Structures are given as C-alpha cells and as structure tokens.
Amino acid sequence: MASCIQPDGKLTQRAIEMLKLINGKTLTDAELASITQRPLFQIRASLRELESAGFILKKDEGFTLTEKALDFIS
Amino acid sequence: MEREISMPRIGDEAPCFEAQTTMGNIKFPDDFKGQWVVFFSHPADFTPVCTTEFMGFAKLNEEFKKRNVQLLGLSIDSNFSHIAWVMNIKEKMGVDIPFPIIADIDAKVARLYGMLHPGESATATVRAVFVIDPNGKIRAIIYYPLTTGRNMREVLRLVDALQTADKNGVATPADWVPTPQTWEYTEENTKVIVPPPTTYEDALKRLQEGYECRDWYFCKKGL
Numbered sequence: 001m002a003s004c005i006q007p008d009g010k011l012t013q014r015a016i017e018m019l020k021l022i023n024g025k026t027l028t029d030a031e032l033a034s035i036t037q038r039p040l041f042q043i044r045a046s047l048r049e050l051e052s053a054g055f056i057l058k059k060d061e062g063f064t065l066t067e068k069a070l071d072f073i074s
Numbered sequence: 075m076e077r078e079i080s081m082p083r084i085g086d087e088a089p090c091f092e093a094q095t096t097m098g099n100i101k102f103p104d105d106f107k108g109q110w111v112v113f114f115s116h117p118a119d120f121t122p123v124c125t126t127e128f129m130g131f132a133k134l135n136e137e138f139k140k141r142n143v144q145l146l147g148l149s150i151d152s153n154f155s156h157i158a159w160v161m162n163i164k165e166k167m168g169v170d171i172p173f174p175i176i177a178d179i180d181a182k183v184a185r186l187y188g189m190l191h192p193g194e195s196a197t198a199t200v201r202a203v204f205v206i207d208p209n210g211k212i213r214a215i216i217y218y219p220l221t222t223g224r225n226m227r228e229v230l231r232l233v234d235a236l237q238t239a240d241k242n243g244v245a246t247p248a249d250w251v252p253t254p255q256t257w258e259y260t261e262e263n264t265k266v267i268v269p270p271p272t273t274y275e276d277a278l279k280r281l282q283e284g285y286e287c288r289d290w291y292f293c294k295k296g297l
Contacts, residue, residue, distance in 0.1 A: 030108075041105040041144060041174070045098050048105075 004049040011055075011072070018046060019055060019069050026062035081188035084215060088113075088206045089186045095146075095174035096156045102146075103210040110143040110237075111206040112229060115189040115199035119151045119159035122267040122292045123223045127201070128160075129169045130226040141233055142208070145173035149199055150184055153177035166289045194219055203229055205236060227257065265294040 004015035011019075021027065021035060029047060033040045047063055050056045055069040065073075082089055088103050088111075103111070114131075116124040131138075131145055138145055149156075160171040176183060178199075184190050189199040201218035213236050218224050235246040270291040271277040277290045285293035 039097070039144060039174075040109060041100055042097055044105040045100055048101070 004046050005053055015046065015050060016073070018050065019065060019073050022056060022063055022065055023073060026059055026064050028062045031062075082204070082212055084212055086212050088204070088210050088212050091183050091186060093176045093178065093183055094153050095176050096153060096160060097174035100174065100176075103206060106144055106206075107210065108208045110141065110208060110233060111146055112138065112143055112233065113146045113148070113187075113204040113206060115148045115184060115187075115202045117195065117198035117201070117220050118149055119155045120162070120291050122270055123221070124149075125163060125167070125292055126267070127223050127226070128163060128171055129167060131173065132169050132171050134226050134230055135172050137230055138233070141237060143233055147173060147175040148178050148183060148189070149175070150178050150181050150197065152179050162289065166292070191217070205232060207236070265296055268293040268295055
C-alpha cells in the first residue's frame with residue numbers, strides 16, 4: 001500500500017500536504033517529521049515515493065519541489 | 075535438505091528488508107537511520123499474551139521516544155489482520171497502538187532474523203527483541219517463549235544501559251537502573267492468561283465461564 005501515490009496514480013492527501021510544506025523551502029526529513037508530528041520512518045518512506053515519482057529533489061540534506069510538483073500544486 | 079536458518083548475532087549489521095506495515099511500507103534499516111529501533115516479534119494477532127505485550131509497549135512508547143527509540147513489531151499475519159487487531163485493542167481495551175507492525179505473511183523477515191524457532195513453533199514467531207542502534211548495528215537480542223510475556227520495563231532498561239554505556243564509556247552491573255525505580259507491580263500483575271478457545275463454539279461460551287474477559291480471546295484469572 002502506497003502512502004503517497006494511490007493505485008490510480010493520484011497523490012494522497014498526505015502527499016499533497018507534504019508538497020505544500022516543502023513549497024518554497026528546502027526541508028530535511030527530520031524537519032518534516034517535526035512539523036507534521038509523524039514518525040521519521042514514515043516521512044522517509046513518503047519522501048522516497050515522492051522523489052521516485054519526480055515530485056521532489058534531494059538537495060544537500062534537504063528536499064525541494066521539482067517543476068512537476070510546482071505545476072501540480074499551482 | 076534442511077533450510078538454512080539465519081540467526082543474526084550481537085554486533086552484526088541488521089539485515090536489510092522491505093515490508094508492508096500498519097503505518098505504510100518501510101525500507102529497513104534505511105528509514106530508521108539515526109534512531110534506535112526496538113524490533114520485536116510476537117506469535118500471532120488476537121492472542122492474549124501478545125495483546126498484553128502490545129499494551130505494555132504502547133504504555134511506554136513516550137519513554138522510548140524520549141530515548142530516540144522507534145518501536146517496530148512483526149508477526150506472520152496479514153496487514154488486514156494487524157489492523158483488525160489494533161482496532162480491537164483500541165475498542166476493547168481503550169489502548170491506541172502508536173507503532174508500526176510488519177505484515178510478514180510469507181515469514182521472509184522472520185527467517186532473516188531467526189525469529190522462527192521450530193522446536194517451539196513451526197508457524198509462529200517466538201517473542202524476539204532486537205535492539206538496533208542508530209548505525210544499524212544489532213546491539214542486543216532477547217528471546218522469550220510463546221507462553222511468557224516480556225517485561226517492557228526491562229526492554230527500556232536495556233536501552234538505557236546501552237545508551238549509557240555508549241555515552242560514558244562504561245559498563246552497567248546486574249540490576250543497574252539509571253535512577254531509583256519504583257516498579258509498579260499490582261494485584262493485576264499476579265493474574266494469568268486463560269488459553270484462548272480454538273473453536274467457534276468454545277469462543278461463544280468463553281464469556282460465560284466466569285473469567286475476567288475483555289474479549290473472547292482475552293481472559294484472565296487469579297491462581
């Protein structure tokens with residue numbers, strides 16, 4: 001069961017919220033865990049899925065949105 | 075030819091795996107890097123001793139979190155079974171299970187970690203505990219048989235001892251505790267579990283048999 005991408009390819013509400021949090025910033029996994037109050041392992045799993053789907057990019061220790069994500073949330 | 079049984083040992087790197095849990099898919103140990111993990115198996119969902127253990131771990135979850143420890147459960151059950159069980163624990167016992175449980179229906183992870191002990195049970199995992207440090211190294215292992223519930227405070231004490239040893243370059247003696255403890259043993263701790271019924275007919279009768287029951291599979295009595 002995917003936590004970010006649904007079987008039909010659509011993003012889950014949790015994934016959309018995460019993209020909105022990252023929008024305009026570079027956030028680390030630990031920072032996202034702290035902001036969302038979710039366990040670190042769950043954040044890392046979500047980030048892995050979003051990165052693999054091309055919505056975020058790893059930059060140094062943090063994550064930023066890709067053009068695809070910016071188009072999606074605009 | 076007998077299947078080779080994998081038995082990780084203290085000091086080994088924690089074996090890698092990917093799995094489905096009640097809180098989403100995980101990649102282990104990558105997703106837990108930088109945290110301590112108490113990775114434990116239980117024999118089966120909807121069994122009374124396991125239910126008491128899960129409530130015990132849930133009760134101490136905040137203490138584990140303060141120590142940068144993530145709890146992680148496992149049994150050879152499906153994710154739907156795990157979800158139904160944690161929903162049942164919430165509904166019948168009023169306890170929320172705040173940590174993920176791995177659905178290891180094909181026993182792949184259980185075999186990888188040596189959690190299946192054929193002399194005890196061929197199909198259910200024993201009560202194993204692996205304490206894994208932030209670098210993914212196994213630092214301690216405990217095994218308990220199916221009949222005997224673990225002491226969650228001892229698991230917490232073990233984490234305290236390992237962290238204290240790492241931080242201060244010391245070793246801890248027998249019965250060491252970080253601060254004086256008042257162990258909360260009550261009359262409730264003296265009660266024992268009545269083995270759960272194994273037929274539908276017996277399950278229907280169980281609640282009328284005079285035991286202290288929270289549900290058909292979870293009944294206690296004094297000795």
